[in-house]
Amino acid sequence: MLKIDIQIEQQMHLLILKGEIDASNSVDLDSAIQSIFAQDCSVILVDGRELDYISSAGLGVFMSYLDDFQEKGIQIFIFGLAPKVLQVFEILGLDKLISIRPNKEDAMALVG
Amino acid sequence: MIKLPKIHTGKLSLISAVLIWLALLFVDITRIFGELNQLGSGISPEYSYALEILFFITVYIFYDYTINSNKNTEFLELIWRGASTGLLALTVSLIIRGLYFLLGDGKLAMDPLLRNFFYHVNFALITIFLISTLILWRRLILYQKTKRIVQQWQAFEVILLMSMFFVFLNNNSLDYSFLFGMVFMFIFSISLSVNLKWIPYLTFKEKWKSILFFLIILICTIYLFTQLLSYSDTELVFVNLTDNLFLIALFGFIFIYSLFSLLVTLFNLPTSSVFEQKLTEAINFQRLSQSIKPGQSENQVLDILIDSCMSASYADAGWIEVIDDNLGLQIVHRRNIKETERAKIQTHVESTSPFNAFKWDNPKNEFELYQGRISQGGFLSALMLPLVTNNQTFGRIFLLKEVKEGFNKEMLNIISTFVGQACISVENHRLLNEAIQNERYKEELQIAQRVQRSLLPEKLHHDEYFEICGFSEAADEVGGDYYETQQLKEHEFAVIIGDVSGKGTSAAFNMSQMKGVFQSLVQLHPSPRDFMIKANKALSFCLERQLFITTTYLIINTLKKTIKFSRAGHCPTLYYDAKLKRWDYLSIDGMGLGIIRTDLYEDFVHEKTINFNPQDLMVLYTDGLVEASNEHREEFGYERLKKLVDKHHNKQPEEIQKLIIEGVFEFIGKNQRLDDDYSLMVIKFL
Numbered sequence: 001m002l003k004i005d006i007q008i009e010q011q012m013h014l015l016i017l018k019g020e021i022d023a024s025n026s027v028d029l030d031s032a033i034q035s036i037f038a039q040d041c042s043v044i045l046v047d048g049r050e051l052d053y054i055s056s057a058g059l060g061v062f063m064s065y066l067d068d069f070q071e072k073g074i075q076i077f078i079f080g081l082a083p084k085v086l087q088v089f090e091i092l093g094l095d096k097l098i099s100i101r102p103n104k105e106d107a108m109a110l111v112g
Numbered sequence: 113m114i115k116l117p118k119i120h121t122g123k124l125s126l127i128s129a130v131l132i133w134l135a136l137l138f139v140d141i142t143r144i145f146g147e148l149n150q151l152g153s154g155i156s157p158e159y160s161y162a163l164e165i166l167f168f169i170t171v172y173i174f175y176d177y178t179i180n181s182n183k184n185t186e187f188l189e190l191i192w193r194g195a196s197t198g199l200l201a202l203t204v205s206l207i208i209r210g211l212y213f214l215l216g217d218g219k220l221a222m223d224p225l226l227r228n229f230f231y232h233v234n235f236a237l238i239t240i241f242l243i244s245t246l247i248l249w250r251r252l253i254l255y256q257k258t259k260r261i262v263q264q265w266q267a268f269e270v271i272l273l274m275s276m277f278f279v280f281l282n283n284n285s286l287d288y289s290f291l292f293g294m295v296f297m298f299i300f301s302i303s304l305s306v307n308l309k310w311i312p313y314l315t316f317k318e319k320w321k322s323i324l325f326f327l328i329i330l331i332c333t334i335y336l337f338t339q340l341l342s343y344s345d346t347e348l349v350f351v352n353l354t355d356n357l358f359l360i361a362l363f364g365f366i367f368i369y370s371l372f373s374l375l376v377t378l379f380n381l382p383t384s385s386v387f388e389q390k391l392t393e394a395i396n397f398q399r400l401s402q403s404i405k406p407g408q409s410e411n412q413v414l415d416i417l418i419d420s421c422m423s424a425s426y427a428d429a430g431w432i433e434v435i436d437d438n439l440g441l442q443i444v445h446r447r448n449i450k451e452t453e454r455a456k457i458q459t460h461v462e463s464t465s466p467f468n469a470f471k472w473d474n475p476k477n478e479f480e481l482y483q484g485r486i487s488q489g490g491f492l493s494a495l496m497l498p499l500v501t502n503n504q505t506f507g508r509i510f511l512l513k514e515v516k517e518g519f520n521k522e523m524l525n526i527i528s529t530f531v532g533q534a535c536i537s538v539e540n541h542r543l544l545n546e547a548i549q550n551e552r553y554k555e556e557l558q559i560a561q562r563v564q565r566s567l568l569p570e571k572l573h574h575d576e577y578f579e580i581c582g583f584s585e586a587a588d589e590v591g592g593d594y595y596e597t598q599q600l601k602e603h604e605f606a607v608i609i610g611d612v613s614g615k616g617t618s619a620a621f622n623m624s625q626m627k628g629v630f631q632s633l634v635q636l637h638p639s640p641r642d643f644m645i646k647a648n649k650a651l652s653f654c655l656e657r658q659l660f661i662t663t664t665y666l667i668i669n670t671l672k673k674t675i676k677f678s679r680a681g682h683c684p685t686l687y688y689d690a691k692l693k694r695w696d697y698l699s700i701d702g703m704g705l706g707i708i709r710t711d712l713y714e715d716f717v718h719e720k721t722i723n724f725n726p727q728d729l730m731v732l733y734t735d736g737l738v739e740a741s742n743e744h745r746e747e748f749g750y751e752r753l754k755k756l757v758d759k760h761h762n763k764q765p766e767e768i769q770k771l772i773i774e775g776v777f778e779f780i781g782k783n784q785r786l787d788d789d790y791s792l793m794v795i796k797f798l
Binding site: 064 | 613615660680701704706707708747
């Protein structure tokens, strides 16, 4: 089960992910990011505090937008990942491309 | 040994009947001869009576055998048999009468011996007619029999048998006991004669024929009966054979049953077309429900449908329109109407209420029925029903009549049923085709599975300084895990393990690409880091944007005792240092292949060299293994893996591999299945 919520806070898009992302619902994540793209946006904060699991298909979604983020000058930060989920990002090396912070404040500090 | 000849009941009974009749004739004539010449031969009439009874019984056996030997005779044929036998007896009797008329009052006419001879002929023919008809009527009465009717019939036969012996009591004279027996048997006959269930199954034409035959039988019966009565008045007959209770009762029974049948058939005539119609409908219904046979198509079902509906509603014209995926709306079956006229009428109908309310995409079309007045091309009423399978309207059937309000409630009911059944047949047909298609896909997947299995190596390269084994299992038929080895030099070996993101068929295709990349690059003997950079570049061109591959590549040199390795987003290798007696994950940074598809990737991949010692162990695996979760959504994880192998480090690689797999399955529990592909390689240095 995956629950996706998008909130706008001080010109930042907050993407709140709850539950598990696997092959069956990675499409939902994809369309959520698409919808953010459609709006005028410069910063995306991904709230992963309640993300329990992400499969390779879910990682693939983040990965496939990396070029677009760079091209459009959009900054993306992920915060609050559980150690287990963080490990998945680290093993794949995605933490080198997306800034991952332990909490929202740390992530907000990077915005600029 | 003497073989007994097979007893032929038919022939045997026929021969004995003839012999018995001759014996009877002989006995009677001898008696008359004796009486005439006052010789007083003294043959008592009981001999004649006994022979008479034997004659009855043999005739009965003969007809019972011949009529019942052919079970499939039509009703009409049975009745005709009765009528023809009656006609024969009648004709012979008339000829005899004519003969006597010609003889006039001559001496020969008065000759008692000749008279007696003809009396016996008449007696025999009457008996044959009555008994054969009795057996024919039995077939009719016992049609659609119940236990009660069978019992009643058996009782009747027993009473008939008893009545044969009645002659010994009253010597064929008319007395009260005779009358009583006669009345009793007539009543019994009437109660049997209400069993006329066979009549409705005759067609209109057959009913007329059977009425004719029954008339013949009735006439014969009446004539022969009066003939028989006339004998009882004459003085010429010394032993009366014909005033027999058995024969009189049979006359009564055959007359009553024929009369009942005649009347009921006559009254059934006007309604027979209704019954025929219902029977056709039932047959049509059966045809519709059975119409899915191998080789039959939807078109044939619709063909039966239009014919069934037309005949059920006496429609004057009709057609079926279906949606074809490629050709759009198509008229598939047209009856009694020209295409130009049909098109005109359809346009007219579609613009008329209530037909204009029809919508192809109405989900409730299955229960809709459009009926109304039209006036076009001589047609005054129309009926339209949508053909629906699986909530999708795939066609319409149109029926037209030249009278106003031509479709009554019964017709609508039966047509709705026909349409429903036809739709079920079409749906079954489609489902069957789908099932066949699915079966084909399954076979294709099995082929894919075989092909993929062959992509994984059967034997892994190694030398005397290390042992190696590998294992891979896909969650679905095919998967995206991959491992392989290659010998680079005499003491140098390349080992790779990889995992394509996602699973199933798409992952399987990319796994085979990865194999191709490995087999090509390994020829160039690249260092692990170079391998990753080149593989990343190659895959950048052929991997979908959201897909990536994680891999670990290592080069083992058994001469230098070194392992040079690089990791691209893959799960870190588990390494056991035999000297330190410690298990550790080989940590090194490295990004998955296909994530960065530019030269920038070079900054994200690294290489490391370590030395190995004998008894060191290495476990390579894919994430399906560590992410295997139990029913509490708990993952097997890196720590459990480490603890598990720690217990078994002195065992053989195959054994360790087996224990790891067992351990994982023990952890996830019996009822869980792995939802990702998992692979494993164990290397032990010697």
